[in-house]
Amino acid sequence: MTAFAVRHGSTRQLAGTGTLLRFxxxxxxxxxxxxxxxxxMMVLSMPGTLEGLYGTPAERADLVRQMETNxxxxxxxxxxxxxSLGALTAWRVGIYAGALAAVMSxxxxxxxxxxxxxxxxxxxxxxxxxxxxxxxxxALLAAAVANAVLALLVTAGLAGQGVAGALALGLGIAxxxxxxxxxxxxxxxxxxxxxxxxxxxAAVLGSAFVLRAAGDSGTDxxxxxxxxxxxxxxxxxxxxxxxxxxxxxxxxxxAVVLQGAVAYALAGRRDLGMSFLPTRPGPASGRLGxxxxxxxxxxxxxxxxxxxGFFLAGVxxxxxxxxxxxxxxxxxxxxxxxxxxxxxSGLTDAFLASMIGMLGLVAALYIVSSVLxxxxxxxxxxxxxxxxxxxxxLRWATGHLVIAFGGAAWIMLLAGFGFAVGYGKExxxxxxxxxxxxxAVWVIGGVAxxxxxxxxxxxxxxxxxxxxxxxxxxxxxALDVPRAVLDVSPFGHLPKLPGGSxxxxxxxxxxxxxxxxxxxxxxxxxxxxxxT
Numbered sequence: 001m002t003a004f005a006v007r008h009g010s011t012r013q014l015a016g017t018g019t020l021l022r023f024x025x026x027x028x029x030x031x032x033x034x035x036x037x038x039x040x041m042m043v044l045s046m047p048g049t050l051e052g053l054y055g056t057p058a059e060r061a062d063l064v065r066q067m068e069t070n071x072x073x074x075x076x077x078x079x080x081x082x083x084s085l086g087a088l089t090a091w092r093v094g095i096y097a098g099a100l101a102a103v104m105s106x107x108x109x110x111x112x113x114x115x116x117x118x119x120x121x122x123x124x125x126x127x128x129x130x131x132x133x134x135x136x137x138x139a140l141l142a143a144a145v146a147n148a149v150l151a152l153l154v155t156a157g158l159a160g161q162g163v164a165g166a167l168a169l170g171l172g173i174a175x176x177x178x179x180x181x182x183x184x185x186x187x188x189x190x191x192x193x194x195x196x197x198x199x200x201x202a203a204v205l206g207s208a209f210v211l212r213a214a215g216d217s218g219t220d221x222x223x224x225x226x227x228x229x230x231x232x233x234x235x236x237x238x239x240x241x242x243x244x245x246x247x248x249x250x251x252x253x254x255a256v257v258l259q260g261a262v263a264y265a266l267a268g269r270r271d272l273g274m275s276f277l278p279t280r281p282g283p284a285s286g287r288l289g290x291x292x293x294x295x296x297x298x299x300x301x302x303x304x305x306x307x308x309g310f311f312l313a314g315v316x317x318x319x320x321x322x323x324x325x326x327x328x329x330x331x332x333x334x335x336x337x338x339x340x341x342x343x344x345s346g347l348t349d350a351f352l353a354s355m356i357g358m359l360g361l362v363a364a365l366y367i368v369s370s371v372l373x374x375x376x377x378x379x380x381x382x383x384x385x386x387x388x389x390x391x392x393x394l395r396w397a398t399g400h401l402v403i404a405f406g407g408a409a410w411i412m413l414l415a416g417f418g419f420a421v422g423y424g425k426e427x428x429x430x431x432x433x434x435x436x437x438x439x440a441v442w443v444i445g446g447v448a449x450x451x452x453x454x455x456x457x458x459x460x461x462x463x464x465x466x467x468x469x470x471x472x473x474x475x476x477x478a479l480d481v482p483r484a485v486l487d488v489s490p491f492g493h494l495p496k497l498p499g500g501s502x503x504x505x506x507x508x509x510x511x512x513x514x515x516x517x518x519x520x521x522x523x524x525x526x527x528x529x530x531x532t
Contacts, residue, residue, distance in 0.1 A: 016130040020138035024112045025145065030460065032146045034467045035104035039150050039173070041471055043097050044157040046089040060088060068220045073320060075217040078236045086161035086241030090169050098235045099209065101150060101177030105143040106184040106201040112139035113185065115194040117273050119380045126272060136185060136267050140260065143181035147174035165241030168249075172235040175252030179231045180205060182259035189266035192275040199301060206309070208232050231255065291391045295399035299373060303407045306366050310359060310411040314418020317355040318430075321348060321423050349499030352419070352426075353433060359415050360437030360491060361473045363408050367445035368466045370404035375452050375459045378531055393526055401449065401518065408441045429498035436497055439510035440490035444469060446517025453521030456531050 025032070054060045060083035067073060067080045080091040113136055116122035122135060151174035158166035184201040191197045208230040215224030215233060227233035231252065238248045270276060288294050374397055377383040386396055416434035420427040448462035472489045486492040490513075493506040 013131040013133045014137055015134060016125075016128065017134040017137045017141070020112075020125070020130070020134055021141050024108075024138050024142040028108060028111070028142065028146075030464060032104070032108065032142075034464050035100070035107075036146055036150045036153065038467050038471050039097050039100045039104070040153040040157065042100070042474065043089065043093050043154050043169070043173075046093050047085045047158070047161060050085055050088050050092065054088070057083065060084075063088070071217045074220065075213040076316070076320065078212070078216050079220050079222050081221075081239050081242035084161070084241055086158060086165045086169075089158065089161070090165070090240040090242075094169060094172070094235055094240065095209075095212070095232050097154070097173045098176035098232055099205065101147055101173050102180035102205050102231075103202070104146060105177040105181035106198065106205070108143045108146060109139045109181050109184040110188055110194050110197045110201070112142060114188040114191065114197045118192070118194050123272060133264055133267055136188075136263060140181055140185060144178060147177040147181075150174060150177070162241055164244055168238050168244040168246070169240035171249055172238045172240065172252070175249060175256070176231050176235050178256045179252060179259070182256050182263060185263035186259055186266065189263060189270060190275055190277045192273075192277075192279045195301070199305060202305070212236065290399070291386060291396045292399035292402065294386065295373075295396075295403055298377075299370060299400065299403045299407070302366075302370065303403065303410070306407070306411050307414050310363075310415040311418040313359060314415040314420075315422040316418075317359075318419040318422020318424075321351055321355075350496075352423070352430065352498055353496045353500070356415070356419070356430070356433045356437065356497075357473065357491060357494075359434070360412065360441060360494075361470050363412055363437065363441045364444040364466045364469055366411060367404050367408045367441055368448045368462045370407055371401065371445050371448040371452065372459060372462060373404075374400050375456065378456070384530070387530070394522055397522060397525055404445055405442055405518075408445065409435070409438055412437055412441070426498060432502075433497035436494055436502075436507060437491070439507050439514060440494055442514035443490040443510050443517065446514040446521070449521030450517045450524070451521070453524030453526075453528070456528070 050060075054063055064080050064083050077092060078095050081087055116125070116135065125135070151170035153170075154173060155163075155166045155170035158169065180201065183204055184197065187197045187200045187204075188194075191200065209232060211226045212230040212233040215227030215230070216222060216236075218224055219227070222233065222237045227236065234248050234251050237245060239245050266276065288297060374383075377386075377400075383396065387393060412434040413431065416427075416431040419430045419434070423430070444462075444466055447465050448459070451462050452459040469489045469491065472486060473491050490510050493510065495501065495503045495506070
């Protein structure tokens with residue numbers, strides 16, 4: 001752990017907050033900029049893309065009319081409230097940017113609260129002159145700094161479309177981020193496990209998305225009660241560039257203040273390391289006989305959550321396939337973008353290929369999180385008692401890697417079944433299209449294994465690699481970036497299925513590259529000192 005000194009001489013509840021905040025920002029000097037850059041790029045790239053797709057007022061008005069009658073697309077991106085480029089930008093990416101800010105915020109808060117207590121680092125910090133609520137305050141301030149920078153970038157970048165709308169969208173995205181930051185602060189007081197805290201807060205975010213989608217599918221103006229029950233629905237109803245409703249910001253601010261007060265009250269009523277929902281003791285005699293069984297026990301919750309999410313995403317994307325093809329219709333620019341993402345086949349196949357490709361990019365996030373569980377077990381000291389027994393490093397690591405790489409295949413297979421359920425046709429080609437994403441996903445996982453094995457202090461840089469690949473795959477085709485940039489991503493070399501021809505050369509090459517990366521990482525893990 002990086003050493004730092006807390007100023008002595010104060011007994012205040014917030015003593016040491018400034019030092020802890022600087023420490024948190026230093027630890028997240030890579031993670032926060034990547035999250036902020038991905039969120040800002042996602043928003044700021046959209047006006048140019050939309051202008052290329054719908055360059056005239058008539059084309060934009062036609063899009064609005066089609067959206068009003070398409071409930072499945074409203075469920076995905078919400079209703080559209082105006083036909084200006086700014087309004088269409090807020091409609092197309094506002095909810096997703098808010099969800100991205102929420103994920104960033106919950107990760108930051110849990111990392112600097114429950115994660116620190118679980119690893120024992122907070123106990124060392126608390127031995128100095130540190131206020132009782134300093135750690136929680138520093139975590140929330142770190143999340144606030146990240147959201148403020150994101151809001152500033154969005155506002156400055158979209159100011160050319162209208163300052164008021166840009167400010168409303170920037171504040172709305174940051175507000176959603178802070179709502180989930182304070183929600184994570186509450187959950188961190190309720191649970192003893194950082195993993196459970198992240199999972200529960202993510203479940204709250206998923207519920208918010210489902211509520212908004214259910215509400216928007218039934219109404220075309222965001223007026224459903226279900227929409228108003230979701231913070232993402234508040235962002236939508238802020239209506240940037242469409243007669244801004246500034247009073248909606250009061251809902252976001254009120255939720256932040258209320259949840260923050262609850263978190264502070266809970267933090268002052270529990271002992272360090274304890275929680276209001278303590279973990280139940282295990283059985284008197286252990287039932288886990290192998291390192292692989294222990295790895296499965298540790299990761300089964302994550303695998304279950306990702307499995308449910310991918311299956312449901314497949315069902316939703318499959319169900320909207322016909323409607324999306326109708327929406328693109330005769331728009332040549334939209335057709336070209338879909339084809340760049342999904343190949344040169346028919347529009348329906350190209351749409352399916354692009355959506356399956358997007359899920360492949362998201363699967364890269366799963367495999368990075370699963371591989372980095374090795375890093376977490378090692379740095380928290382939990383790997384040490386396992387390795388002290390008759391368990392070699394390779395055997396210990398292999399148990400986790402089987403779940404990481406096999407789990408990626410499992411969730412992509414479930415996504416394929418979801419597409420088959422939602423679309424009801426072409427089950428075989430859709431399953432093949434999902435599985436062909438795996439070599440690229442495995443390459444990203446291999447990079448994470450290599451970093452953990454050879455450069456453990458830089459293991460978290462694997463998130464940066466996954467974020468860069470996600471950014472290239474998400475906005476690259478829409479911006480028509482050069483082929484050389486798209487080829488940086490392993491996903492850029494995969495055959496476009498369904499509809500395209502199977503090219504085994506890139507598939508086998510990427511698979512071989514993944515094997516070499518994993519082998520290199522395991523060789524490094526076997527030779528280096530363990531980090532404890």
